[in-house]
Amino acid sequence: MSLHCDIRPAQLDDRPAIIALADQIWRAHYPDMISVEQIDYMLAQRYHPEALREQITGPDQWFDLVFVEGELSGFAQYLLKEPGEMKLDKLYLLPSLHGKGYGSRLIHHVKKKAREQGCERLVLSVNKQNQKAIDAYLRNGFRIRESIVVDIGGGFVMDDYVMEKDL
Numbered sequence: 001m002s003l004h005c006d007i008r009p010a011q012l013d014d015r016p017a018i019i020a021l022a023d024q025i026w027r028a029h030y031p032d033m034i035s036v037e038q039i040d041y042m043l044a045q046r047y048h049p050e051a052l053r054e055q056i057t058g059p060d061q062w063f064d065l066v067f068v069e070g071e072l073s074g075f076a077q078y079l080l081k082e083p084g085e086m087k088l089d090k091l092y093l094l095p096s097l098h099g100k101g102y103g104s105r106l107i108h109h110v111k112k113k114a115r116e117q118g119c120e121r122l123v124l125s126v127n128k129q130n131q132k133a134i135d136a137y138l139r140n141g142f143r144i145r146e147s148i149v150v151d152i153g154g155g156f157v158m159d160d161y162v163m164e165k166d167l
Contacts, residue, residue, distance in 0.1 A: 005102055007109050010063040010075065015052045017072055018065075022047045025074075025092045033129035038156045045152070055089075062113060066093065066106055073097055076106050078113070081123070086114035088124040098132065107140050115167050122167060125160040134161065141165045 010018065023043055030039050045051070056063045061079035065072055074093035081087040088110055093102055107122075114122050125148070126133050134144075142163040150158045 005073070005105060006067040006070075007064050007106065008067070010052075010056045010065050012053060012056060014065060015049050015056075018052055018063075018075060019047050019049075021072055021075065021094075022092065025094060028095050030127075033127050034156075038154075041154045041156055042152070060117075064106075064109065066102065068097060068102065074102065074106065076110055078110050080117060080119070084118065084120040086110070086117060086119040086122050088122055091124070098136075103136055104140055107137075111165075111167055120167055121164055123162060123164045125158065125162050128159050128161055134163075137163050137165075 026039050026043055034042075052063075055061060055077050058079075061077070063077045064075060066074040066076070068074075074097065075090065076088065076092075077090040078086055078088045088107075091103065091106055091110075093106070097103075111122055122142075123145070124137070124142070126137065128134075128147070142165045145162045145164045148158075148160050148162055150160065152158055
C-alpha cells in the first residue's frame with residue numbers, strides 16, 4: 001500500500017468541494033456519536049462559505065487539502081492558539097481511507113508546520129465517542145490532557161477530550 005498523497009493549501013475556489021466533502025464525511029462518520037440534528041447544525045455553522053473564507057485566508061491559520069490518486073479525499077485546518085501551541089481544529093478523511101496511514105501523514109504535515117511556527121505542542125479536541133479517532137491519535141503520540149463539555153449553541157454541546165502532543 002503506497003502512502004503517496006498530495007497535500008496542498010486550500011484556495012477560496014475550493015470551498016464548494018470542501019463543503020461537499022465535509023457533508024459526505026460527517027454524515028458517514030458521526031451518526032453513531034451525535035444526532036443528525038447536531039450534524040446539520042455543526043455543518044451549517046462551520047462549513048459555510050464565509051466561515052471557510054476565514055479559515056483559508058485568516059492570519060495564523062492554515063487549511064490544507066489531501067488528494068489521493070488525484071481525488072480530493074480529506075483536509076486539515078489548524079491555527080496558532082496559545083503561545084507555542086498549534087491547534088489542529090479539523091482533520092477529516094474519507095471513511096474508505098481510514099486505517100491506511102493517510103491520517104498519520106496529515107498529522108506529520110501539521111506537526112512540521114507547527115514546528116516552523118515555533119510551536120512546542122500540537123493540541124486537538126475529539127468527541128469522546130469517537131474511539132477510532134482517539135486510537136489513531138494515541139498511535140500518533142497524543143495523550144489526553146483533559147475532558148471538556150462545550151456549549152456550541154442551538155441546544156447542542158461538544159463532549160470532547162482535549163489531546164496534546166509535544167513536538
